[in-house]
Amino acid sequence: xDNTVTKRRMRSYVIGFYxxxxxxxxxxxxxxxxxxxxxxxxxxxFKRLYELIHDGLLTPSIKATILRMAFGFSIxxxxxxxxxxxxxxxxxxxxxxxxxxxxxxxLPTAAWVPISLLLFGLSDRGIYFVIxxxxxxAMAIATADGILNIPPIFLRAARTLGTPLFMMPVRVIxxxxxxxxxxxxxxxxxxxxxxxxxxxxxxxxxxxxxxxxMGRELNDAPxxxxxxxxxxxxxxxxDRFLFGIFERRIRKRWGLLKEQPV
Amino acid sequence: xxxxxxxxxxGALELRGVSKTFKAExxxxxxxxxxxxxADGEFVVFVGPSGxxxxxLLNMIAGFDAPSEGQILLAGKPVKGPHPDRLMMxxxxxxxxxxxxxxxxxxxxxxxxxxxxxxxxxxxRELIKLVHLDEFEKALVHQLSGxxxxxxxxxxxxxxxxxxxxxxxxxxxxxxxxxxxxxxxLQSLFVETRKTIVSVTHDTREAACLGDxxxxxxGRPARIRxxxxxxxxxxxxxxxxxxxxxxxxILKELEAEEKNG
Numbered sequence: 001x002d003n004t005v006t007k008r009r010m011r012s013y014v015i016g017f018y019x020x021x022x023x024x025x026x027x028x029x030x031x032x033x034x035x036x037x038x039x040x041x042x043x044x045x046f047k048r049l050y051e052l053i054h055d056g057l058l059t060p061s062i063k064a065t066i067l068r069m070a071f072g073f074s075i076x077x078x079x080x081x082x083x084x085x086x087x088x089x090x091x092x093x094x095x096x097x098x099x100x101x102x103x104x105x106x107l108p109t110a111a112w113v114p115i116s117l118l119l120f121g122l123s124d125r126g127i128y129f130v131i132x133x134x135x136x137x138a139m140a141i142a143t144a145d146g147i148l149n150i151p152p153i154f155l156r157a158a159r160t161l162g163t164p165l166f167m168m169p170v171r172v173i174x175x176x177x178x179x180x181x182x183x184x185x186x187x188x189x190x191x192x193x194x195x196x197x198x199x200x201x202x203x204x205x206x207x208x209x210x211x212x213x214m215g216r217e218l219n220d221a222p223x224x225x226x227x228x229x230x231x232x233x234x235x236x237x238x239d240r241f242l243f244g245i246f247e248r249r250i251r252k253r254w255g256l257l258k259e260q261p262v
Numbered sequence: 263x264x265x266x267x268x269x270x271x272x273g274a275l276e277l278r279g280v281s282k283t284f285k286a287e288x289x290x291x292x293x294x295x296x297x298x299x300x301a302d303g304e305f306v307v308f309v310g311p312s313g314x315x316x317x318x319l320l321n322m323i324a325g326f327d328a329p330s331e332g333q334i335l336l337a338g339k340p341v342k343g344p345h346p347d348r349l350m351m352x353x354x355x356x357x358x359x360x361x362x363x364x365x366x367x368x369x370x371x372x373x374x375x376x377x378x379x380x381x382x383x384x385x386x387r388e389l390i391k392l393v394h395l396d397e398f399e400k401a402l403v404h405q406l407s408g409x410x411x412x413x414x415x416x417x418x419x420x421x422x423x424x425x426x427x428x429x430x431x432x433x434x435x436x437x438x439x440x441x442x443x444x445x446x447x448l449q450s451l452f453v454e455t456r457k458t459i460v461s462v463t464h465d466t467r468e469a470a471c472l473g474d475x476x477x478x479x480x481g482r483p484a485r486i487r488x489x490x491x492x493x494x495x496x497x498x499x500x501x502x503x504x505x506x507x508x509x510x511x512i513l514k515e516l517e518a519e520e521k522n523g
Contacts, residue, residue, distance in 0.1 A: 255404025
């Protein structure tokens with residue numbers, strides 16, 4: 001079977017699926033199965049989306065959320081990497097912190113919002129706090145697991161070739177654990193994105209979460225759904241394209257990637 | 263005391279009363295009072311029943327593990343920890359997948375000639391040429407065949423010019439043709455570079471083909487049962503009649519050990 005043909009066919013199935021989804025959504029409203037003031041039609045949603053862009057409300061909000069993510073996520077990544085490396089290299093640190101981080105990970109990201117309000121009030125620092133607490137544990141655990149799963153033979157090869165102990169983390173341990181670290185970054189980004197939008201619901205005057213909140217305040221269901229869709233699209237874009245491509249590249253270079261059917 | 267190969271004058275490796283005991287649930291003695299002097303430029307092969315501790319001995323020479331009793335000396339100095347003077351090649355190639363061929367071969371040179379990039383690259387290229395992989399300098403590890411990977415591993419191990427090359431099971435997971443070619447390469451490298459090589463194997467024919475001296479170990483706890491000198495010119499072929507004869511003799515010794523043990 002020709003691979004490109006099946007791929008193309010699969011793509012048309014996916015496009016067909018979305019067309020069908022939007023068509024049945026529109027049909028539900030047009031046939032008055034659901035009241036349109038509660039449940040907007042796709043037409044209303046896209047109209048509202050156009051207005052939001054036209055009025056200059058959407059672009060600054062997307063920018064604000066992404067910038068907050070960029071900053072908060074960098075902090076989360078740095079902390080996660082350092083703690084994860086420590087956990088990967090010391091069995092004591094691992095034993096102590098793994099359960100703590102697994103525990104923290106069970107908290108829904110939105111559950112960090114109340115404590116961040118208490119600690120930081122209505123400032124942006126509170127949003128960064130939520131992002132760090134949402135994304136950090138996942139990245140620390142992925143880094144630690146990546147290090148613990150390094151084939152011992154790499155470490156022994158590095159030692160017999162004369163690597164000084166203090167150079168082991170930079171030269172061998174982190175590169176060997178990189179595929180796992182990148183998966184952690186990807187997961188962390190998703191969790192951080194959840195956290196950022198949750199925090200913006202309450203704490204902000206700009207951002208995707210803020211527009212969601214305003215939509216609810218104004219009983220503007222089309223806006224709420226429109227912003228949900230935008231949030232999904234940007235979350236997906238950054239996850240699949242930015243980190244997805246990076247992850248794929250690394251897995252390919254490390255020889256971990258077998259041709260996968262997509 | 264130079265070996266047949268002439269040697270590079272860096273001094274012999276001495277094992278003095280080396281024993282190893284592992285403390286698991288009960289004490290497990292794997293090596294018992296091993297005394298052996300390996301001369302400069304000698305190719306010594308350890309053979310013995312599987313699990314007898316010959317790999318443990320190799321690990322101790324490499325410095326990954328310390329003897330429970332006795333001493334290992336290189337040029338009169340006790341061995342402490344891993345050092346590229348006693349460089350180990352592993353059963354699997356153990357190449358770093360995040361580096362290309364050139365950087366893998368260059369890796370040990372980073373520590374031998376720190377900050378001398380030009381010198382590192384020159385030496386690495388020289389070794390890559392020696393194993394006939396000049397065209398694959400930029401290739402990634404997963405793009406190479408099994409035999410090529412082992413040749414890169416060999417180049418990487420030889421690059422820092424170790425006094426002793428330790429080989430744990432040379433080239434196991436390869437087809438016969440490739441192995442045979444690598445045996446040839448290894449022997450010509452041995453003759454050209456005058457390295458001291460210590461290798462572990464359970465393949466008696468391989469031992470007879472490669473070694474100047476074959477150290478045959480008993481079952482656990484391993485003692486030296488017999489040392490066999492192989493007086494054959496190089497390069498030897500795996501299928502030479504004389505190699506077969508020596509191989510049969512080693513095998514006979516191992517079978518006798520099995521019966522007693």
